[in-house]
Amino acid sequence: MDWLGTIPFFGYVALFLLLPTLIVVIGAFFGPDGLTLSNLAGLNKSFIVSAFFNSLLLSAVSALIGAVGGAILAYAVATGNRNGAFRRLVLSACGVLAQFGGVTLAFAFIAAIGPVGFVYVWLQQHGVDFYAGGIWLYQLKGLMLVYAYFQIPLMVLVFLPALDGIRPQWREATESLGGRTWHYWRYVAGPLLAPAFIGALLLLFANAFSAYATAAALINQGSIIASLQIANDLTSEVGLHQPGIASAEALVMVVLVAVVMVVYTVLQRRTARWLR
């Protein structure tokens, strides 16, 4: 009978997390005339397909940038004083920056490298005009750069524990067996860190794929990525005539993210085994 005490929690979560998700999943299969597969079929339009393709591309690129940049930064942090104030400061900053997104982030980049941003203006006055071919900040390329701003800190937060788990004995063992730095990374540390790295990469991918607010604030014309397309179909005229289309798109998104997160969880468990 003790489980009754958990009813408020389960009830609340059922009502405000599970029910909306169910509404989306079921709504994908409902049209104006009842149960139908036409919503899913309707996803076959070129602009919707290209929105999802752009999302995949953006997520992959920003995950790679974040993973590589974040791994380098994490390595720089891990090789420092483990109890130092500097490390705590950097980790706090990463905690803030990983959350920093959406409107504020978009405005920060517009203020920095937008058409009237001081970096752009300063460079222009010295002869460098990086918008000569068009203002890429408001396009997919711009999003890739802006996403790095929260992907790199997130990578640091997720990957640092794995780096902390590296024991100096491994390096010593490699050296006593005659190995150099390259052997160490290629045969010892690399394979051990690989699951953690790939897992973190997947997490960054899912993170970028789900993102909406930053893109909404930067991109005023068109819905070039999946989350913008969903938002558009939720609030537009077409969406009203085809209520299931937004749900169908959302279903595709949540399935993709769920698959990525499952693989991530599996890799996390494998990592934990080695680097406890």
Next chain:
Amino acid sequence: MSRNRRRKLQFFRVVVFLVMGAFFLVPIGAMFEFSTRGTGLNSARTLSAWITIGQTPELVAAILVSLGLAAITSVAMLMLLVPTMIWVRLRVPNLTRPVEFLCLLPLTIPAIVLVAGLAPEYKWVSFYLSDSILTLAFAYLVLVLPYTYRALYAGLSAIDVKTLAEAARGLGAGWATVMWRIIVPNMSGAILNAALLSVAVVLGEFTIANLLNYVNLQVEIAQLGRANAGVSIAVAVASLLFVFVLLALLSFVGGPRSQRMRGAQ
């Protein structure tokens, strides 16, 4: 480690921190710079954009509304999670995994997907309950679950809940006393952590408010940004500083290392 290798490592670290520092500080500095621009090309720096914040009623309203939402969400989250987690830990440990799974589930369900399912629910809420923006707290509570669960779990794990509870019960305390007067004071750091995390998430939330047609702080910043960029960037900087101070408090309060957080974009 050989002298040579150590020197190379130090050089590498300095370069990395300088480059990364520049990359992350330049946009923030740019926001400060933008919000203090005067009119005309070479005019002096001015705080007029910042002062205008107080004179823009929609902005002030949005700030107050977001602060209110943050407070309501934090309190409601604590009232829901703390008793549940203590109860599960003490009486129904088999439910730990399901509770954890549900709390971490919002990380897998993108906000944009969640809002697609919340829209019909909120039509019902605004019709039968209230159409105040404060009803967003229902959705925000779900959004903050992953971060706050981890913070509270760390706090609970750091103390010996079972022994404390048994001792108190042995002295005749009821469950309410056990939770409120024994366990909660012992995890006050984690509770504060969780509350600060919720505040940070709620203040930065845009997606759900925007797509449900409510005007919170981030939505107002975005709308105002089209008309008056300087003022909205000033508010953005202010809210960023506010959140940074809150989260800086985190690393000094609450003992266990602050949890990993996922971005909320």
